[in-house]
Amino acid sequence: xxxxxxxxxxxxxxxxxxxxxxxxxxxxxxxxxxxxxxxxxxxxxxxxxxxxxxxxxxxxxxxxxxxxxxxxxxxxxxxxxxxxxxxxxxxxxxxxxxxxxxxxxxxxxxxxxxxxxxxxxxxxxxxxxxxxxxxxxxxxxxxxxxxxxxxxxxxxxxxxxxxxxxxxxxxxxxxxxxxxxxxxxxxxxxxxxxxxxxxxxxxxxxxxxxxxxxxxxxxxxxxxxxxxxxxxxxxxxxxxxxxxxxxxxxxxxxxxxxxxxxxxxxxxxxxxxxxxxxxxxxxxxxxxxxxxxxxxxxxxxxxxxxxxxxxxxxxxxxxxxxxxxxxxxxxxxxxxxxxxxxxxxxxxxxxxxxxxxxxxxxx
Numbered sequence: 001x002x003x004x005x006x007x008x009x010x011x012x013x014x015x016x017x018x019x020x021x022x023x024x025x026x027x028x029x030x031x032x033x034x035x036x037x038x039x040x041x042x043x044x045x046x047x048x049x050x051x052x053x054x055x056x057x058x059x060x061x062x063x064x065x066x067x068x069x070x071x072x073x074x075x076x077x078x079x080x081x082x083x084x085x086x087x088x089x090x091x092x093x094x095x096x097x098x099x100x101x102x103x104x105x106x107x108x109x110x111x112x113x114x115x116x117x118x119x120x121x122x123x124x125x126x127x128x129x130x131x132x133x134x135x136x137x138x139x140x141x142x143x144x145x146x147x148x149x150x151x152x153x154x155x156x157x158x159x160x161x162x163x164x165x166x167x168x169x170x171x172x173x174x175x176x177x178x179x180x181x182x183x184x185x186x187x188x189x190x191x192x193x194x195x196x197x198x199x200x201x202x203x204x205x206x207x208x209x210x211x212x213x214x215x216x217x218x219x220x221x222x223x224x225x226x227x228x229x230x231x232x233x234x235x236x237x238x239x240x241x242x243x244x245x246x247x248x249x250x251x252x253x254x255x256x257x258x259x260x261x262x263x264x265x266x267x268x269x270x271x272x273x274x275x276x277x278x279x280x281x282x283x284x285x286x287x288x289x290x291x292x293x294x295x296x297x298x299x300x301x302x303x304x305x306x307x308x309x310x311x312x313x314x315x316x317x318x319x320x321x322x323x324x325x326x327x328x329x330x331x332x333x334x335x336x337x338x339x340x341x342x343x344x345x346x347x348x349x350x351x352x353x354x355x356x357x358x359x360x361x362x363x
Contacts, residue, residue: 017302045256047265048089049139051249054091054264056272060280064101070237070283071102072110075229076190079222080241081214081309083202085134087246087253088194089141090276094119094241095192113187114146116180116192121153121172122162134255146213147192148183153174154197155218158337166344185231194246195221195298201253201315211247213315216323216330218301230286240279241303242308248273277308299323 076098080091095115103111111185121137135149142149153163153172183189195217205212226236249261257265280300284292291340306317316326 002210020042042053047262048141051064051261051264051273052089052093053271054272055093056275057094057278058275063278063281066281066283068100068105070235072106072336073233074225074235074237074283075184075188075231075233076237076239077193077225077307078115078190078231078239078241079193079195081201081305081313082182082194082199083211083243083250083313084198084199084250085138085211086249086261086274087276088117088192089138089244090243090246090274091192091194092142092145092147092280094276095147095190098190098239099146111188113183113189114148115190115192116148116150116183117142117192118152118176118180120157120197121151121176122157128288134194134250136244148179148189149324150176150179150183155333155337156198158340159333163340163344166341166348169341169344180228181231184228188232191225191229193221193225195302199247199252199315202247204253210312211252211315213313214302214306214309214317216316216326217298219298219334220294221227222297222301223289223292226284226289226292230289234286236284236286236289238282238284238301240282240304240308242277242279242305244277244313246274256275279304 001095023166055304078091078095080087082088092115099112100113106112106337122132139149148354151172153169153176157163180191197216197218201212201215203212204210222238226238231234248258250256251258260271260273263269282304289350306314311318316322
C-alpha cells in the first residue's frame, strides 16, 4: 500500500470518527428535547414514580444506624443541590425513607410527621408558566411522600417582578415562618433545603457547553433550618445530599421531560438517570447551634455536597476563587432585591397615609 493511500485511509478514519463524535453530540442534545405536551401530563402523573424508583441512591457506611441512634431526639435537615425540579423529587423520596425509618423505631409521641420543603411563593400562583404547571401536577406525589410544600418569597421572585405588593410580601414571609415553626415543632417534621433556590445550575453554559453547576447557597439558610428542627429536639442533623443529572430528567430551561426520562417512564427499561449521593450526617447539639458561624456553615455544607458531584457540576464551589466572585455577584442581586422591596414598602406606606387623610379615624 502506497504512503498516500495509507494517509488517505487514516484521513478517512479520522473524518469518520469526527462524524461519529458530532453525531453523538447531536444525540446528546436531542436527549434534552422535551416530549409533546399531551404526553408530558401523563408522564408526570404515572411515569415520574417509575423514574424515581430507578434512581440510584448511594449511602455512606452505617448511615441508617446513625439515623436509628438519633431517631428519637434529633431533627433532620436534608441540604441538597438544586439543578432541576427532578432532583427535588429524588430527595423527597429520600426524605420519605428517613421518615419511615424513624417512625419504625420511636414511640408514638416521637414519630415524625414527614418533612417540609420551601418552594418559591410564585409557583402555586401560576406566575412561572411551565414550572407552575409542573408543580400542580406533581404536588399530589410530593404529599404522598409526606412532604409539605411551604411557599415563601424568594430572591428570584423579587428580581423577576413576581412580587407586586409589599403587604403580600410581608404577609407571605410571616406565614412562611409560622408554617415552618409549626411543622418542625408541633408535627416534628424535618426540613428539605434546596439552598441554591434556583435551577440555574442545571442550565447549559453556552461558553463551555456544560451545565453551570452549583450556585451560591442562600445566606443563613442552613443555620435557620437547624434552628427550626431543634425547636422540639436535642440534636440537629444535616444530611448533605448531592443529586447528579437531575437536568437529564427535567430540562432546567423548560421544565419539560427529556427523552431518556420518557423512555424510562414508558417502558420496562430500568435505567438509572439520576444518582443521589447521600453524605455523612453532620450532627450538632441544640446548645451549640447559636455559636455556629452561618457563612462558614453554609460553605462547609455546600462544599461537602460539591465533592460528591461530578467535577463539571460543582460550579461556584469548585474553587475558593470562583466562590468569592459568585458571592460578590449574589450580594449585588440581593442589594437590587432590597431596593425593589424598599420601593414597594414606600408605595404601600404612602398609600396608607393617603387613605388615612381621606378617611380619618373618627374615634
